[in-house]
Amino acid sequence: MIETVIKGGTVVDQTGNKEVDVGIGNDGNILSIGPDLTGNNIIDAAGCVVAPGLVDLNSHFRQPGDEETETVESGTRSAILGGYTAVVAMPGIDAAVDSAAAVREIQALRNEALCHVEIAGSLTAGCKGEELAPIGEMAGLGVRFFTDPLPRFPNDLLVRRVMEYASNFDVTIALPPISALTMAQAHMHEGAVSSHLGIPGVSIEEEELMTYRFLKMCQLTGTRMHLQQLSSPNAIELVAAAKSEGVPVTCEVSPHHFSLTDEAVETFQQRYKLLPPLRAKSHVESIKECIVKGNVDAIATCHSPNPPHAEDLPFEEAPFGGIGLETALAVSLTELDSNIEQILSLLSWMPADIAGIGDSHGGVLSIGRPGNIVVIDKSVIWKPVGSEMASKSNNTPFEGYPLKGKVRHTIVNGEVVVLNGEAQR
Amino acid sequence: MSSPQHIRGIDDLGKEGIIEILELSDHFLEVSSRRIPKVPVLRGKTLAWLFYEDSTRTRLSFEKAAKRLSADTMNFSVSSSSVKKGESLRDTVETISAMGVDAIVVRHKSVGVPWMLPKWTDAAIINAGDGAHEHPTQSLADCYTITQKLGDVSGKRIVIVGDIKHSRVARSNIKAFTMLGASVALVAPPTLLPPSMADWPVDVIGDFDTAIKEADVLYLLRMQHERQEEALVPSLREYTNQYGLTIERSRLLQKSSIIMHPGPMNRGVEVSGEVPEIQNAVITNQVENGVIVRMAVLYHLLGSGVTPTEIQNEDNND
Amino acid sequence: MDADDVRRALWRMSHEILEHNHGLSNVVLIGLQTGGVPLATKLADNLAEIEGSQVPVGYLDVAFYRDDIGLRPVSPREPTNITFDLTTKTVVLVDDVLFTGRTIRAALDAITDFGRPGSVQLAVMIDRGHRELPIRPDFIGKNLPTRRDELVDVQADGVRIGEYEGPLE
Numbered sequence: 001m002i003e004t005v006i007k008g009g010t011v012v013d014q015t016g017n018k019e020v021d022v023g024i025g026n027d028g029n030i031l032s033i034g035p036d037l038t039g040n041n042i043i044d045a046a047g048c049v050v051a052p053g054l055v056d057l058n059s060h061f062r063q064p065g066d067e068e069t070e071t072v073e074s075g076t077r078s079a080i081l082g083g084y085t086a087v088v089a090m091p092g093i094d095a096a097v098d099s100a101a102a103v104r105e106i107q108a109l110r111n112e113a114l115c116h117v118e119i120a121g122s123l124t125a126g127c128k129g130e131e132l133a134p135i136g137e138m139a140g141l142g143v144r145f146f147t148d149p150l151p152r153f154p155n156d157l158l159v160r161r162v163m164e165y166a167s168n169f170d171v172t173i174a175l176p177p178i179s180a181l182t183m184a185q186a187h188m189h190e191g192a193v194s195s196h197l198g199i200p201g202v203s204i205e206e207e208e209l210m211t212y213r214f215l216k217m218c219q220l221t222g223t224r225m226h227l228q229q230l231s232s233p234n235a236i237e238l239v240a241a242a243k244s245e246g247v248p249v250t251c252e253v254s255p256h257h258f259s260l261t262d263e264a265v266e267t268f269q270q271r272y273k274l275l276p277p278l279r280a281k282s283h284v285e286s287i288k289e290c291i292v293k294g295n296v297d298a299i300a301t302c303h304s305p306n307p308p309h310a311e312d313l314p315f316e317e318a319p320f321g322g323i324g325l326e327t328a329l330a331v332s333l334t335e336l337d338s339n340i341e342q343i344l345s346l347l348s349w350m351p352a353d354i355a356g357i358g359d360s361h362g363g364v365l366s367i368g369r370p371g372n373i374v375v376i377d378k379s380v381i382w383k384p385v386g387s388e389m390a391s392k393s394n395n396t397p398f399e400g401y402p403l404k405g406k407v408r409h410t411i412v413n414g415e416v417v418v419l420n421g422e423a424q425r
Numbered sequence: 426m427s428s429p430q431h432i433r434g435i436d437d438l439g440k441e442g443i444i445e446i447l448e449l450s451d452h453f454l455e456v457s458s459r460r461i462p463k464v465p466v467l468r469g470k471t472l473a474w475l476f477y478e479d480s481t482r483t484r485l486s487f488e489k490a491a492k493r494l495s496a497d498t499m500n501f502s503v504s505s506s507s508v509k510k511g512e513s514l515r516d517t518v519e520t521i522s523a524m525g526v527d528a529i530v531v532r533h534k535s536v537g538v539p540w541m542l543p544k545w546t547d548a549a550i551i552n553a554g555d556g557a558h559e560h561p562t563q564s565l566a567d568c569y570t571i572t573q574k575l576g577d578v579s580g581k582r583i584v585i586v587g588d589i590k591h592s593r594v595a596r597s598n599i600k601a602f603t604m605l606g607a608s609v610a611l612v613a614p615p616t617l618l619p620p621s622m623a624d625w626p627v628d629v630i631g632d633f634d635t636a637i638k639e640a641d642v643l644y645l646l647r648m649q650h651e652r653q654e655e656a657l658v659p660s661l662r663e664y665t666n667q668y669g670l671t672i673e674r675s676r677l678l679q680k681s682s683i684i685m686h687p688g689p690m691n692r693g694v695e696v697s698g699e700v701p702e703i704q705n706a707v708i709t710n711q712v713e714n715g716v717i718v719r720m721a722v723l724y725h726l727l728g729s730g731v732t733p734t735e736i737q738n739e740d741n742n743d
Numbered sequence: 744m745d746a747d748d749v750r751r752a753l754w755r756m757s758h759e760i761l762e763h764n765h766g767l768s769n770v771v772l773i774g775l776q777t778g779g780v781p782l783a784t785k786l787a788d789n790l791a792e793i794e795g796s797q798v799p800v801g802y803l804d805v806a807f808y809r810d811d812i813g814l815r816p817v818s819p820r821e822p823t824n825i826t827f828d829l830t831t832k833t834v835v836l837v838d839d840v841l842f843t844g845r846t847i848r849a850a851l852d853a854i855t856d857f858g859r860p861g862s863v864q865l866a867v868m869i870d871r872g873h874r875e876l877p878i879r880p881d882f883i884g885k886n887l888p889t890r891r892d893e894l895v896d897v898q899a900d901g902v903r904i905g906e907y908e909g910p911l912e
Contacts, residue, residue, distance in 0.1 A: 195619035198557030198596055199536045203620070268537030312515040314535030316556060452804065455822045461856045464807035728812055 002031055002039030004416060006409070009045030009375060012340055013052050013364040014349045022050055024371040028414025033367060043409055043416060045375045051344050052362050053085025053115075053372035053410065055351040056325060057174070057252055058228055058300035060149070061117075064105060065095040070305035070392050072106075075325070076114040077390040077425075078303070080417045082325040083407040085372035086116035086352065086361045087303075090149050091127065098122040098133035103141045114425055115412045116372075118355050120145040123162050123173065129153045129180070132165055139169040144356040147174040147228070150275070152181065156213055163221040172354065173218075176228040177210035177235060178276055187316050189262040189277040197265065199316060204232045204283065207276060211235040215242045218249050226354055227251040229302055231276040233286035240295040250297040250354050255324060255331035256397050258287045264397070268315045270306065271386070271395040275320035278397075291346070292338050298351040299343075301328045305393030322397040326389050331398060333378060333405035340378070348374075371414035380406040390423060431550040432722055433539035434559040435600040443568060443601055449721035450569050450714070457493065457717060466728045467496035473526040474500045475517070476553065477533040482688060483553050483563070486712070487530050490719035494728070499526070514538065515545050522546035527727050531555075549726045557591045563687055564597035565718040568605060570710050571642055574683050579606030584636045586668055587646030587695060588617040594687045595646060599627060612636045612668060616657040633668055637677045644685045645670060645695040661694050671697040675704065683707045744885060744902040749868065752884035753782070756866055757789035759882050760835060767794050769833045769861065775850055776804040776820045778839030778897060782868055785899075786837060801825035801857075803836075808849035823853075830858035835882075839897035841867040844878035868897050 002023035010019050011033070023039055025031035061075035072089070079087050089106065091097035097106065097119065106119050121138040125131040129152030138146075146166065153159050166173055182202055188194050190201030211227060215238060218225040230236050230251050239251045256274055261281045264272040272278060279287075290296055304321025313319075332343050352362025360370045381404050386394030410418035417424055431437055438446065456464050472491050474484055484500075491498045501521055514533075521529065528549040531539055536556035543550060554560040571578050583602050589595045589611055602609050603626045610628040611618065622629065630636040637643060648664060658664045665671070670684070678684075684706045686695065696703060744752070764770050767790060774783025780802050787800045806812070806819035836850050847865060854860060868884035873891055887902070889895060894905045 190620050192621045192624055195621045195625075196596070197536050198591070198593060198619075201620065268540050309513060309515075312513060312541075314514065314533060314541065315537045316535040449819065452807075452819045452822045455824070456807070459856055460828075460858070463856070465852075466807045466812055728807075 001026065002037060004041040004043060004371075004411070004414065005037045005039040006043045006045045006050050006373065006375060006411070007037070009048040009050035011050045011365055012344055014345070014362070015364050017341070022365055022373065024411065024414045028371050030365060030367050030369050030371055033365065041416070043375070043419070045409070047377065047379070048408055049340055049376040049378060050365070051374050051376065052348045052352070052365055053374045053412065054083045054329060054347045055355060055357065055361050056084050056087040056301050056303065056328070057226070057298055057351045057355055058090060058254075059087040059303040059325065060090050060092060060305065060321070062092065062095070062305055063109060065092060066307070068392070069307045071112070072109040072117060073112040073114070074390060074392045075303070075305070076117065077423050078323065078325040080114050080410045080412065081390050081407060081421070081423055082327065083329050083374035083376065083410055084115055084325060085374065085410065085412045086118060086355070086357055087325070088118045088120050088145055088355050090120050090147060091122045093127055093150050096122040096125070096127045096133070097138070098125050098127075100134065100137045100141055103138050103143055107141070114417055114423070116357070116361065118145065118357055119143050120147050120174065122146065123148045124158070127152065129158060132162060135166050135171065136169055139171050144171050145174055146171055149176070150178060150180045150183065151175055153179070156217065159214065159217050160221065163217050163223040163225070167221055167223040172224045172226050172356070174226040174228050175214055176276070177207045177214055177230070179206070179210060182206055183275065186277075187273060188265050189279050191262060191280050193262040193265060193280075199265070202277060204234075204279060207232045208234045208238065211238050215239065215247060215249060218242070219245075219247045222248065224248045225250075228300065229254050229257075229276055230296075231257045231279050231283065231287070233283060233290050236287070236290040236295050252298040252300040252351070253287060253291065253296050254300060254302045255328045255335070256322065258284055258291060259331050259335045260284070260397055265315070270311045270313060270315065270318040271322050271397045271399065273315060273318050273320050274302075274322055274397065288336060291336055292342070294342075296346065298354055299328060299332055299346040300351065301325050303391075305391055306395050308394065311395060322395045323386070323389065323391045323393050324396070326391070327384050327396060327398045327403065329376065329407065330382070330403035330405045334403045371411050373411040374407060375409040376405060377408045378405045380404070382406055430726075431539070431543065432561055432726065433550055433552040435561050435564060435597050435604065438561070440604045443565065443604060446565055446718060446721045446725055447569055447572060449725060450717050453493075453717050453720035453724070456720070463493050463495060465495045466724055467491070467494040470527045470727050471497045471499065471525060472528045472530060472723070473521045473548070474498065475503070475521065475529055475531045477503050477531075478554065480532055480553065482712075483532065486715040487553065487719050489716045490723055493716070494720055494723055496723065496727075499524075514541070518542055518545045522548060528723065551722060551726070554593050556593065557596070558593050559597045560593040561597050562719050562722055563594050563715070564601045565722065566711055566715040567598055567644075567685060567687075568601050569714045569718050570685065570707055571683070573710065573714070574707055575641060578602060581607045581641040582610065582639045583607045583642040583644060584610045584612060584630075584640040585644040585646065586612040586633065587648055588652060589613050589646070590617045590619050591649070592646050598644070599625065603627070610636050610639065614658055614664070614668065617652065634674060634677060637674055638679070640678065640682050642683055642685060643670070643678065645690075647687060647689065648691055648694045665694055665697050669695055669697050670700060670703070672699050675700060678705070685711060688712065746900040749884070749897075749899065749901060752868065753785050754789060756882045756884060757786055757793060760786070760866065761790065761793060763864070763881065764833055767796060767798050769831070770835060771799040771801065771827065771829065771832045772835050772837055773801045773803050773825065773850070773854065775836065775838040775846060776802055776823070779837045780821070781899065782839060782897075783837040786866065799827050801827065803850055803853055805846055805849035805853050808852040810845060810849065825857050828858045829854055829860045831861045832858070833862050833864065834860040835864045835866055837866045839867065840869045840871055840895045841865070841878075841880055842871055842873055844874045844876035847878050848876050869895055869902060871895055
């Protein structure tokens with residue numbers, strides 16, 4: 001018996017698109033796909049795109065440790081409103097996931113989650129860049145993604161050790177090509193704007209050098225690597241070149257890096273203090289081209305909530321990070337000169353495969369698979385308002401930014417968790 | 426023009442605003458030369474000093490300017506106050522504001538702080554230095570000094586030497602000097618230049634000896650000792666040899682040129698220790714004029730605010 | 744008044760100043776910026792021609808002493824220029840038009856910052872009435888009844904009355 005029918009939309013998945021209804025059974029799995037389905041609960045998708053739920057590879061939920069800023073519950077509510085049915089929760093800089101106990105603590109928090117939460121473990125103990133974290137032990141608990149969100153590697157040798165050690169387990173090493181050491185003194189992109197403002201910046205070349213070093217280590221060790229938050233078009237080209245040589249690497253970019261520029265810093269607002277920093281206009285344009293060309297594997301949010309008082313801090317004293325789960329899809333639809341299939345591949349099935357959850361997320365909407373589905377109205381025009389978002393944090397870099405396209409419904413394991421843009425729990 | 430609500434950077438004034446302040450300064454120069462150098466223009470106005478960075482000189486200059494205008498002042502001493510106990514910038518500003526202040530003069534090591542304050546207070550904001558960004562009142566004092574000594578800023582060749590990268594004085598001055606029609610050249614070790622200057626309206630000249638010959642104004646910046654530790658210059662000795670005012674170099678200066686420095690000067694660094702007395706230095710004039718232009722700035726923000734038509738209307742009303 | 748009327752009035756006022764003060768020995772003239780400045784200069788020239796000696800002339804901008812400062816835009820015009828001490832002097836304030844009296848009050852305040860005068864007198868070309876303070880001129884070019892909203896313009900070539908177009912205070 002069909003429990004829920006998503007009616008009148010166009011299904012877009014890895015296999016193409018077709019105008020059919022999707023029926024979901026009591027067990028939460030897709031029961032039927034075809035025209036004119038009927039069921040107990042009809043969900044209107046007329047004029048909408050019906051697609052596999054989105055998957056975010058880079059979310060920070062601040063729990064355990066800083067529950068006033070974000071929790072698994074508030075973070076995943078933000079996720080489902082943004083069309084996500086799965087997110088990879090990153091370890092925190094101050095809240096490393098570097099033991100089996102830490103993994104179990106977060107696994108327990110999954111009860112409060114409104115979508116699937118995949119756990120990423122820390123690469124080094126305390127994310128300090130000194131000793132290896134027990135990767136094997138955590139992999140044994142199902143962790144497939146390991147990262148230090150702000151790498152503090154003193155030299156390449158430690159990167160090599162980490163990757164060599166991890167090669168024995170079926171895991172992915174995810175790293176942003178950023179160094180905590182260079183970022184300690186920098187607050188924005190180094191360029192014309194930083195020169196005018198007198199704010200110390202970090203050059204885009206730093207990212208390119210770091211990308212090159214990580215790629216060489218990936219080639220040397222053969223361990224699967226996912227490069228996070230690339231903001232340099234040249235770095236993306238380096239990754240593309242390495243991929244063509246068979247290096248097992250993938251990469252992601254963040255929506256703000258293909259929409260906003262360093263000129264936003266002229267407002268001195270914390271929400272524009274991002275890591276890697278917002279780049280110059282020319283970089284933003286080139287990143288878009290890299291995406292359209294197919295050289296990027298995923299769009300990831302780097303959803304980084306900050307406490308409310310952060311927005312009152314002077315720019316050079318403020319923490320990095322902004323929230324992104326509720327805007328990523330809309331920013332992609334608004335800014336990218338891509339068709340809906342490419343945008344969904346970057347937001348859904350490619351990240352699902354990179355996270356190792358392609359069997360239950362992303363991919364195709366076919367009979368028997370879990371009902372993890374997003375329904376998107378591409379025509380809605382709206383402006384994000386941080387204080388109205390589900391995230392406990394308000395620091396969206398897209399405050400007041402005109403966007404086109406919005407999530408109408410989100411279905412997680414067959415349950416309609418977002419209906420007509422409203423979270424149901 | 427209508428008066429700005431704040432003076433946070435040179436762009437808050439623009440060319441017209443700078444000229445207006447310089448013209449106003451003539452009046453306050455006269456007031457300052459009187460036997461009783463005090464006028465009752467800001468009676469009943471309260472100014473608060475909010476200095477998150479040590480600055481005796483700038484604070485005293487503002488203090489003197491305020492007293493000559495009969496304003497009340499209060500000093501929020503950051504080092505001995507609640508800030509040390511962790512009070513946020515916002516709470517501090519809201520507290521001061523609640524006491525009733527008409528203007529807050531703020532200095533902070535972080536760029537942009539003066540632009541954040543209007544979110545929390547209705548007081549006029551005057552920037553007394555934010556990080557390496559702007560220091561507009563120093564710049565106004567410098568423009569006034571040049572006008573006094575050389576007649577005009579327009580058409581002058583102004584050579585700024587030293588740590589441009591970390592200098593808020595340089596950033597404000599480059600804006601103000603070029604707005605007023607001067608041509609500006611910068612001389613600095615490349616490590617002390619901002620990383621990207623393609624859109625700066627200046628010439629960057631590698632050789633000090635070439636640049637100094639053209640200078641109507643030689644503007645030396647303060648060289649911080651820390652720059653040596655940060656590996657930005659090999660040694661202060663080498664800095665003085667390459668970018669300091671040595672005896673040989675001072676002979677290359679035109680007779681009519683003036684030498685400026687925002688203070689406090691590192692003797693033996695920006696100026697070689699062998700130079701016994703800096704000829705044509707107008708450094709004390711800059712300090713005197715600092716008080717004068719700050720009077721003009723305070724009056725401009727709090728005492729007046731005038732359009733030409735209003736002047737005419739008022740002209741015969743009494 | 745035409746140009747000749749103004750010229751004649753200034754000559755008469757010059758003689759009155761001389762007569763009133765029994766000579767020029769202690770007299771200084773202070774023209775109020777900006778309308779009083781040319782009149783003070785002209786009076787000084789006249790006095791020099793009559794008596795053969797030059798009286799000190801200063802110029803005073805009263806903007807910083809006005810009682811409406813901070814209430815409405817008040818802009819200084821030309822800087823004050825008084826290079827001599829006023830202590831014990833007979834100060835003759837010179838202005839073009841006497842109206843509410845508030846400018847003169849401000850001037851009385853201002854000159855005390857330049858010393859303690861022996862006495863202060865007031866010379867104006869036009870007294871148009873409507874006083875708001877207890878101030879009276881010692882030397883007058885002409886009494887000219889006006890409406891409050893009219894505008895009086897004193898120039899070397901004559902005095903005109905026009906309509907005041909701006910907002911009334």
